[in-house]
Amino acid sequence: MKARVTVMLKAGVLDVQGEAVRHALGTLGFEGVHGVRQGKVIELDLAETENAEETVKAMCEKLLANTVIESYRVEIL
Amino acid sequence: MKARVTVMLKAGVLDVQGEAVRHALGTLGFEGVHGVRQGKVIELDLAETENAEETVKAMCEKLLANTVIESYRVEIL
Numbered sequence: 001m002k003a004r005v006t007v008m009l010k011a012g013v014l015d016v017q018g019e020a021v022r023h024a025l026g027t028l029g030f031e032g033v034h035g036v037r038q039g040k041v042i043e044l045d046l047a048e049t050e051n052a053e054e055t056v057k058a059m060c061e062k063l064l065a066n067t068v069i070e071s072y073r074v075e076i077l
Numbered sequence: 078m079k080a081r082v083t084v085m086l087k088a089g090v091l092d093v094q095g096e097a098v099r100h101a102l103g104t105l106g107f108e109g110v111h112g113v114r115q116g117k118v119i120e121l122d123l124a125e126t127e128n129a130e131e132t133v134k135a136m137c138e139k140l141l142a143n144t145v146i147e148s149y150r151v152e153i154l
Contacts (some may be wrong), residue, residue: 006118024140030132032124040117041083041140042098047109055107063101 001046002077003056007065008039051059052076078123080133084142085116096105116147131152 009015015037022036042064046052056074065072085091092114099113119141123129133151141151 008118008120018119021141028136030136032126033121034124035122037120037130039118039120041085042095043085043116044110045112047111047123049109058105059102059105060093062105064098072134 001048001052003044003046003052004075004077005042005044005056005060005064006039006073006075007042007060007070008037008072010069010071013069078125078129079128080121080123080153081154082119082121082133082137082141083150083152084119084137084147085114087148088145090146105127148152 009018016037017038018036021038022033025033025036044056044059049055053074053076056076059068060072060074086095094115095113098115099110102110102113121133121136123132126127126132130153133153137149137151138144
């Protein structure tokens with residue numbers, strides 16, 4: 001089974017990568033870009049288990065996300 | 078309006094970040110993780126336009142993705 005984890009910086013945390021992308025899009029001539037946030041997506045190929053969502057959430061808490069400044073979303077595909 | 082771009086390494090391209098995550102999950106005691114791929118997600122806050130999807134695809138081709146080794150997916154939210 002597959003799971004997808006999306007990790008984004010929490011609102012209010014300065015996203016320097018996103019700001020860099022926003023600025024670069026402006027210099028390339030793309031107008032009307034009000035804001036950009038960049039995060040990471042992690043696709044996991046897992047053995048079949050019953051409580052996959054809880055397992056993946058534990059992975060997020062322990063490794064995949066820094067929960068002080070990042071929020072995460074788990075999707076079982 | 079909001080758009081989300083997901084950029085992943087193409088299949089067959091070595092994903093060292095993903096491999097590092099897979100190894101780290103193993104050392105943390107998570108079993109049954111067969112594979113991990115890590116990519117990036119970029120959330121854009123855009124001015125309302127008619128052909129937003131084409132605009133965002135152009136952003137991907139010019140800046141957001143390296144189309145030699147990465148594939149991208151655009152979602153208009």
